[in-house]
Amino acid sequence: xxxxxxxxxxxxxxxxxxxxxxxxxxxxxxxxxxxxxxxxxxxxxxxxxxxxxxxxxxxxxxxxxxxxxxxxxxxxxxxxxxxxxxxxxxxxxxxxxxxxxxxxxxxxxxxxxxxxxxxxxxxxxxxxxxxxxxxxxxxxxxxxxxxxxxxxxxxxxxxxxxxxxxxxxxxxxxxxxxxxxxxxxxxxxxxxxxxxxxxxxxxxxxxxxxxxxxxxxxxxxxxxxxxxxx
Numbered sequence: 497x498x499x500x501x502x503x504x505x506x507x508x509x510x511x512x513x514x515x516x517x518x519x520x521x522x523x524x525x526x527x528x529x530x531x532x533x534x535x536x537x538x539x540x541x542x543x544x545x546x547x548x549x550x551x552x553x554x555x556x557x558x559x560x561x562x563x564x565x566x567x568x569x570x571x572x573x574x575x576x577x578x579x580x581x582x583x584x585x586x587x588x589x590x591x592x593x594x595x596x597x598x599x600x601x602x603x604x605x606x607x608x609x610x611x612x613x614x615x616x617x618x619x620x621x622x623x624x625x626x627x628x629x630x631x632x633x634x635x636x637x638x639x640x641x642x643x644x645x646x647x648x649x650x651x652x653x654x655x656x657x658x659x660x661x662x663x664x665x666x667x668x669x670x671x672x673x674x675x676x677x678x679x680x681x682x683x684x685x686x687x688x689x690x691x692x693x694x695x696x697x698x699x700x701x702x703x704x705x706x707x708x709x710x711x712x713x714x715x716x717x718x719x720x721x722x723x724x725x726x
Contacts, residue, residue, distance in 0.1 A: 497569040497658065498562075500588060502576050502627055503596035504620030506606035508638035509573055510679075510686045511693075512596060515649070515664040516571040517674060524571045526676045528558045529578040536580050542611060542681045550677040555583040562587040576623035592656045593633030595624060597720045600713035602639070605700040610682060616709060621716035628720065635724040645692040651725050666691045 499516070503509035510526075517524040531551035534544055541547070552558055563586075564570055572591075579585070600621065607614045616622060628635070634655045641648045645665055653660040669690045671679055679687070702710060 497656075498565060498591045499569070499571045499594060499656070500574055500591040500631075500633075501571065501594045501596060502574050502624055502633075503638075504577070504598070504603060504624060505575065505618070505682075506603050506610075507596055507598040508641060508692075509575075509596055510683050511689070512638075512641075513571065513573045513674070514667040514672065514686065515692075517672060518663045518667045519661045520663070521567070521661075522569045522571050524573065524674050525562070526573050526674050526679075527575055527578065528552075528562060528572065529555065529574065529583065530676060530678070532558055532583065533575075533578040533580055536583075541678075543678050546677050555580075559584040559587045565590075575620055576627050577617060577620040579623065579627070588631060591631075593628075593631045594652065594656065595628050595633055595635045595720065596638055597624070597635060597717060597724065598638040599699060600710050600717050601699045601702055602696065604702055604706050604709055604713070608703070608706065614706075614709065616712045619709075619713060621713040625716045625719060635720050637721065637724050637726075639696050640724070640726065642692055643695040648725065655725060 501509065501512060513524050513526060516522045531547050531553045532555040533539070534541060535548055535553040562572060600619070603619050604614060607619060634652065636648065636652055649664050650660045667690060670687055671683070675683060
């Protein structure tokens with residue numbers, strides 16, 4: 497089995513990668529198209545040069561790596577906005593596609609704390625919706641996972657015809673060997689954890705400058721939310 501987990505940033509995606517990585521029957525890949533995305537678009541991100549130096553920037557070579565099959569199973573953490581027009585998508589054939597969503601207000605508040613002035617392009621909602629329309633798959637909300645990790649992971653595993661493994665609920669604190677080099681900037685909170693954080697509280701109040709971005713993202717989120725596991 498090859499799982500392609502599609503998620504925008506600041507969306508429980510690293511915790512989900514650690515969850516599947518805690519299983520003995522899965523290997524994981526951390527955002528394999530991140531470096532090709534930065535190289536092709538010229539986008540300025542934290543640690544841009546380190547990422548381009550440490551990771552493969554050729555999308556064709558990354559595509560080949562993503563086609564590895566057999567044992568152990570493969571879990572790939574992907575960002576929808578990394579799939580630049582013209583990048584190969586043949587690797588996605590035969591994958592089990594899962595789309596991880598989160599309320600845009602939570603995403604924007606968390607992202608803006610790490611990188612100022614995010615745009616709709618940065619947070620991936622529109623790209624994720626288009627990918628879902630093309631690839632299909634299962635939709636799950638990260639807020640529901642945090643409220644009931646075992647229950648929602650059991651539902652997800654059942655939906656993709658995978659046995660649930662209790663090991664998915666816990667992992668050792670600290671960095672993982674599979675982390676991208678960008679982990680030192682983005683993964684501080686999950687490196688302090690050894691399992692899923694508790695249920696989320698009320699939605700954050702956004703800076704007024706971010707309300708337009710929220711309005712842009714909400715229709716995409718609402719469309720996906722209607723069909724998510726619950």
